[in-house]
Amino acid sequence: MTHQIKSFKEYQKIYKNSVRHPEKFWAKQAKTFKWMKPWKKVLSGGFEEADVRWFEGGQLNITENCLDRHLKDKANDVALIWEPNDPSQAFKTYTYKELYSEVCRCANMLKSNGIKKGDRVCFYMPMVAELTIGVLACARIGAIHSVVFAGFSANALADRIKDCSCKMVICSDYNNRGNKSIAVKEIVDEAVAKDCSSVETVIVYKASNTKVKMKRGRDKWWHKEIEGKRKTCKPAKMNSEDVLFILYTSGSTGKPKGVVHTCGGYMVYTCYSFKNVFQYQQGDVYWCSADIGWITGHSYIIYGPLLAGAKTLMFEGVPTFPDAGRFWHICEKHKVNQFYTAPTAIRALMAQGDDWPSHYDLNSLKVLGTVGEPINEEAWNWYKEKIGKNTLPIVDTWFQTETAGIMISGLGGLSPQKATYAGLPLPGIQLCLLNSKGKEIKGNGKEGLLCIKYPWPSMIRTTYGDHARCKEVYFSSFKNKYFTGDGARRDKKGMYRIIGRVDDVINVSGHRMGTAEIENAINEHPNVIESAVVGYPHKIKGEGIYAYVILNKNKMDANIDTKKFNSSLLKVVTKEIGPIAKPDKIQIVTGLPKTRSGKIMRRILRKIAAGEAKNIGDVSTLLNPDVVKKVIRGASKILVNN
Numbered sequence: 220m221t222h223q224i225k226s227f228k229e230y231q232k233i234y235k236n237s238v239r240h241p242e243k244f245w246a247k248q249a250k251t252f253k254w255m256k257p258w259k260k261v262l263s264g265g266f267e268e269a270d271v272r273w274f275e276g277g278q279l280n281i282t283e284n285c286l287d288r289h290l291k292d293k294a295n296d297v298a299l300i301w302e303p304n305d306p307s308q309a310f311k312t313y314t315y316k317e318l319y320s321e322v323c324r325c326a327n328m329l330k331s332n333g334i335k336k337g338d339r340v341c342f343y344m345p346m347v348a349e350l351t352i353g354v355l356a357c358a359r360i361g362a363i364h365s366v367v368f369a370g371f372s373a374n375a376l377a378d379r380i381k382d383c384s385c386k387m388v389i390c391s392d393y394n395n396r397g398n399k400s401i402a403v404k405e406i407v408d409e410a411v412a413k414d415c416s417s418v419e420t421v422i423v424y425k426a427s428n429t430k431v432k433m434k435r436g437r438d439k440w441w442h443k444e445i446e447g448k449r450k451t452c453k454p455a456k457m458n459s460e461d462v463l464f465i466l467y468t469s470g471s472t473g474k475p476k477g478v479v480h481t482c483g484g485y486m487v488y489t490c491y492s493f494k495n496v497f498q499y500q501q502g503d504v505y506w507c508s509a510d511i512g513w514i515t516g517h518s519y520i521i522y523g524p525l526l527a528g529a530k531t532l533m534f535e536g537v538p539t540f541p542d543a544g545r546f547w548h549i550c551e552k553h554k555v556n557q558f559y560t561a562p563t564a565i566r567a568l569m570a571q572g573d574d575w576p577s578h579y580d581l582n583s584l585k586v587l588g589t590v591g592e593p594i595n596e597e598a599w600n601w602y603k604e605k606i607g608k609n610t611l612p613i614v615d616t617w618f619q620t621e622t623a624g625i626m627i628s629g630l631g632g633l634s635p636q637k638a639t640y641a642g643l644p645l646p647g648i649q650l651c652l653l654n655s656k657g658k659e660i661k662g663n664g665k666e667g668l669l670c671i672k673y674p675w676p677s678m679i680r681t682t683y684g685d686h687a688r689c690k691e692v693y694f695s696s697f698k699n700k701y702f703t704g705d706g707a708r709r710d711k712k713g714m715y716r717i718i719g720r721v722d723d724v725i726n727v728s729g730h731r732m733g734t735a736e737i738e739n740a741i742n743e744h745p746n747v748i749e750s751a752v753v754g755y756p757h758k759i760k761g762e763g764i765y766a767y768v769i770l771n772k773n774k775m776d777a778n779i780d781t782k783k784f785n786s787s788l789l790k791v792v793t794k795e796i797g798p799i800a801k802p803d804k805i806q807i808v809t810g811l812p813k814t815r816s817g818k819i820m821r822r823i824l825r826k827i828a829a830g831e832a833k834n835i836g837d838v839s840t841l842l843n844p845d846v847v848k849k850v851i852r853g854a855s856k857i858l859v860n861n
């Protein structure tokens with residue numbers, strides 16, 4: 220197992236060494252895994268060509284390290300706990316032996332349905348245990364999983380299926396969420412009907428008793444297909460740099476891109492970061508409340524914990540069902556030791572009052588984690604006081620889909636803590652702050668663009684099918700640096716505070732979205748001719764979505780029914796992307812502030828959306844300065860959706 224740091228002093232020493240001898244450091248971590256064939260070279264390539272490779276020449280299977288490796292000592296220890304949406308239903312547990320058998324059975328089912336090494340398999344599934352099993356089954360046989368968050372629309376799903384031409388889609392019939400039941404299979408049918416000709420098979424996991432339509436020859440039931448399958452399956456020999464998975468994420472331009480991660484480096488980094496950040500001790504129960512549809516779920520529900528031989532809990536439901544005490548109820552019920560959630564959930568639960576956590580016994584908790592967006596001081600303090608009883612450490616973990624693993628964070632209980640600061644980089648991670656010209660800002664107490672100056676094992680390898688895009692987005696802004704897209708501040712002690720995105724990406728409740736992507740969706744509305752989307756501070760979501768729209772002339776002149784327009788616009792966005800992309804505020808405008816070269820001045824729109832119209836500054840260089848006044852005036856008459 221990867222090394223676990225035991226004190227802050229040790230952290231400082233190891234950090235220094237990791238910078239001095241990075242390859243030696245990572246080789247030491249990697250050696251603790253089971254390799255089918257040892258690697259020849261620790262690190263090859265570089266940022267310049269975006270061709271970084273780790274542990275080349277080595278062969279492994281990540282599931283052998285997640286499962287088989289633990290069978291000797293902990294075959295009968297719990298690996299996975301599944302807590303259902305409805306608390307009156309029984310929860311499920313899988314020991315390492317049971318999970319191993321289920322993964323092998325599923326792997327054999329994939330094979331019998333024609334899935335081979337390198338094939339892409341799309342998952343569009345709620346948080347059922349079978350999602351974890353299916354993902355690991357892909358890895359077992361070397362198929363590439365592409366998990367799509369089940370809140371995305373049929374259109375968004377179809378785009379993702381087509382982009383990497385998935386041969387199979389695995390879904391459920393329904394998604395049980397709170398008191399709702401969402402018809403998942405119908406969405407898949409609609410998506411696959413949109414030119415997804417690569418899809419040969421749809422496997423449907425039965426999560427409800429309601430009937431669904433099955434397409435003959437294409438659709439098959441999970442429970443029928445898995446029946447009688449053998450409980451062993453030889454792990455595929457994977458090269459370190461073979462693709463493990465694709466996960467789509469939004470950028471500042473264009474359609475979402477498929478971030479590609481590979482087997483060896485991802486394995487080493489997720490296990491290493493999991494053990495150190497959460498200070499996981501054998502026997503502890505660890506719970507990350509994220510959805511597996513995002514990177515947090517991949518790395519810190521499935522791979523990291525299982526690689527470390529941990530007990531990992533997955534939860535099907537939502538924080539407020541049946542009531543706002545659900546999270547704390549689960550912590551009490553399963554005696555959770557490490558709890559990891561998002562600031563948006565903390566804020567939402569905080570808004571429900573202090574009473575809820577006080578009803579439950581939270582004494583088992585040892586470490587509290589947060590991830591996904593900057594955490595405000597009030598939420599940090601509430602988490603620390605009300606959940607952590609002022610004694611537990613909080614790890615504010617910064618990372619991205621592209622980094623795959625936690626890069627900046629305290630190590631539970633060992634590191635200094637400061638509200639709103641993610642803290643120090645993990646050993647092996649070399650950060651820097653740059654100014655917009657690419658000059659490094661040295662010294663502490665400074666702010667700048669957050670970059671990474673040395674490769675790390677779980678870094679993005681490419682964007683699927685478009686390597687030029689990967690190079691352009693991450694490695695071309697600054698020579699020999701990976702650019703994160705975030706701005707950050709470094710305090711006197713070298714601790715980092717993430718300020719937020721500096722590009723046209725917004726972070727709504729920890730969900731990352733491109734403003735261009737939302738604009739494209741809005742522009743699909745027949746009455747919209749142009750739109751501009753910006754984020755604005757939102758009490759619960761962190762950032763809300765504010766859309767400025769220009770309607771076609773007929774609609775502008777006639778006094779349109781704004782209520783009707785509003786709801787039809789929300790429908791369009793829900794159809795194009797999903798409910799998570801629905802604008803919170805819509806302002807109908809007659810023009811948008813633009814530069815002389817025709818670029819929308821989002822800086823101005825952001826100020827207006829934030830209610831800071833007074834600080835806009837000089838607009839005289841705009842193509843149409845008069846438009847600004849109009850937009851400011853119009854901001855008092857907006858359509859509000861929550």
Ligand code: WT7
Pocket residue numbers: 468513514515589590591592593594615616617618619620621641703704705717719720726729730731
């Ligand atoms: C962006 C990455 C990391 C998994 C979930 C999101 C923001 C992430 C933090 C944090 C402040 C954070 C950044 C980053 N972010 N964690 N602890 N503090 N901001 O993954 O969807 O790839 O988004 O989320 O802006 O760039 P993602």
